[in-house]
Amino acid sequence: MTSGTGTDVLRYTAFSSDPAGGNPAGVVLDASGLDEQRMLGLAAEVGYSETAFVTEADPARRRFTLRYFSPLAEVDFCGHATVATVATAVALAERIGPGELVFDTPAGEIPVLTAADGEGALHATLTSVPTxxxxxxxxxxxxxxxxxxxxxxxxxxxxxxxxxxxxxxxxxxxxxxxxxxxxxxxxxxxxxxxxxxxxxxxxxxxxxxxxxxxxxxxxxxxxxxxxxxxxxxxxxxxxxxxxxxxxxxxxxxxxxxxxxxxxxxxxxxxxxxxxxxxxxxxxxxxxxxxxxxxxxxxx
Structure with missing residues (x-):
């Protein structure tokens, strides 16, 4: 979909292969021209608990800079953004192919492995900090x-x-x-x-x-x-x-x-x-x- 500001916003549900299940998140794959207020406004417009914004992209190196916003404020990865990260990883894998991705986030570097399962569905694997x-x-x-x-x-x-x-x-x-x-x-x-x-x-x-x-x-x-x-x-x-x-x-x-x-x-x-x-x-x-x-x- 295209938002009221003309920015392309993807909507994914994470931790499910059924659109009726999972936890929905917004994804903006080109947020390079958006400032903080516009990202916050888009997150509020989308209305999900999390929307991820790719602010810098290096597809050749499979490295991307992400920021996360709730409808009320920016959140860092460790706060509650795994849902948006899975959604973003799958959205990118659909476009550049499965494999390892690296996300630079306010909480640090997050490696994410994307792959297709036996049914051809894409999934993403995140590694936590030490528990x-x-x-x-x-x-x-x-x-x-x-x-x-x-x-x-x-x-x-x-x-x-x-x-x-x-x-x-x-x-x-x-x-x-x-x-x-x-x-x-x-x-x-x-x-x-x-x-x-x-x-x-x-x-x-x-x-x-x-x-x-x-x-x-x-x-x-x-x-x-x-x-x-x-x-x-x-x-x-x-x-x-x-x-x-x-x-x-x-x-x-x-x-x-x-x-x-x-x-x-x-x-x-x-x-x-x-x-x-x-x-x-x-x-x-x-x-x-x-x-x-x-x-x-x-x-």
Whole structure:
């Protein structure tokens, strides 16, 4: 599509190959002539939680400079921009072919590997910063449970509450039953207050279906969103949590299903290596709208 300012804006949904699923993001592949205010205005016009802007492009070296904006402000990669990064990586791979890309972002250099799977669909793999995880303190846990309306007895004792880090912090709570995860009706303002006090980006609620398969929901009231349908940053932190607990004894890939209970199913593939503090998160992306003009000048 072309915005009201004449700039080509692509719309993709990340962590899904179905346009009805995943987490939508905006992508502007030629933002070289846009200043900060125009990028912020475009992000507000698009209305998604994240829009990525390619401000410099070197297709020959497969290196690109990215900035990320929410409708309200600029965000750096580690804040919450994995969705827009996956969308941008797939958009670029569609134009210049799959392979490794390097994104220069306000948070530093981000290598992203793009490839086609057996069905021909493109996906992108991001590598997190070193992850870490610690047990949640009683006061933290009690405040979060009160805001959620959950009880301690509804938690899975085999997956203890932790605060996990994969660029930003997330409280990880594991429900003992799928029905508990499905029934999410929390106090928006109370949980936002708890999260601001403790510096959590999301609360990562999970249920373990199998050792390598989890279902997740991510309340995101601090971002003004009741729930996020796909959260790459939380998935990376969760991978570090599993490694810290010793639940991954050898290099393995874990599937995280998210967004199902809100009607936007997403799938995040989380690669964990016990010997590596970094975690790799892979997801597909698919275009939601075909641009009305031929590809952008930058690529």
């Amino acid at each position: 870490r995880s610690r047990p949640a303190e009683d006061a933290e846990l009690d405040a979060a449970l009160a805001a959620l309306g959950w009880e301690r007895g509804e938690l899975d004792p085999a997956l203890p509450p932790h605060v996990a880090f994969g660029g930003v912090h997330h409280l990880v709570l594991a429900a003992a039953a799928r029905a508990r995860l499905a029934d999410l009706a929390y106090d928006f303002e109370a949980l936002a207050d708890v999260m601001r006090r403790h510096g959590w980006t999301t609360v990562h609620l999970v249920w373990r279906e199998a050792p390598d398969r989890f279902h997740a929901r991510d309340p995101f009231p601090v971002g003004g969103v009741v729930e996020d349908p796909a959260t790459g940053a939380a998935a990376a932190a969760f991978g570090g949590y599993l490694r810290e607990l010793g639940l991954v004894a050898e290099p393995a890939r874990v599937v995280v299903r998210q967004g199902e209970d809100m009607g936007r199913p997403s799938e995040l593939l989380v690669a964990v290596d016990p010997g590596d503090p970094r975690v790799r998160v892979t997801g597909r992306a698919v275009a939601l709208v075909t641009p009305s003009v031929t590809g952008p000048r930058a690529v």
